[in-house]
Amino acid sequence: MASLCRQIIRGNALKGVLLNSARRGYADKMMPDPLEHATGLERKELLAIQSGDDDPFNMKVLKKAAGTKANPTLVPSCFDARIVGCICEEHSTAISWLWIHKGQPRRCECGHWYKLIEKTPL
Template sequence: MPAVVSHRSLASEASPEDYGYYPDPLEHATGREKKMLLARLAGDDRYEPKVYYRAETSTKERPNLVPSHFPDRIVGCMCEPDSGHVNFMIIRKGVPKRCECGHWFKAIDADPESV
């Protein structure tokens, strides 16, 4: 009985003309997700995490100010520049809080236009 040998050809690259193009996420998004995508395209990054650089030195009287629309805010402090660990803490409006590294943070009212 003769052996049947079949060869399978492998495509190295799929042609968009043959298989179609990837759909645009904006075409399928609805509700909150679509609002976020449209805002990002318009240059509004309010939904993206913000990076605030702390001052070289901070004290209880002159803390790093973090804008917030809410009474509390979660802040992450990278105590050492080459550290892989982020020290997270909850700060409250009007109450300065000290990080383990000695830097001070305080939440303040954010600009209402940034909502």
């Protein structure tokens, strides 16, 4: 009985040594940096994020500012016009869509004002 226990313990110890050595072999290998194999828009996006621009394609939701005619919500764009969706009421299930053009502040149906400002492209 004692010899059987010794064999089981020795077998388990050897398995642990083999598993630990196999794990150590994979720990030395590193995944390549994503920037090394990225191309096109993905590379431009990674470079912009690395330089500190966390929203290079203007896709984040903007918080409404005061929204008055004197102090409208500023919407950045690389183009002369952009479509904006306004959730007029807090619990509304519908979105009011409107086009805003450079140099012309635009008023939504709810009375909130938006103005397009120029942002340099990537």
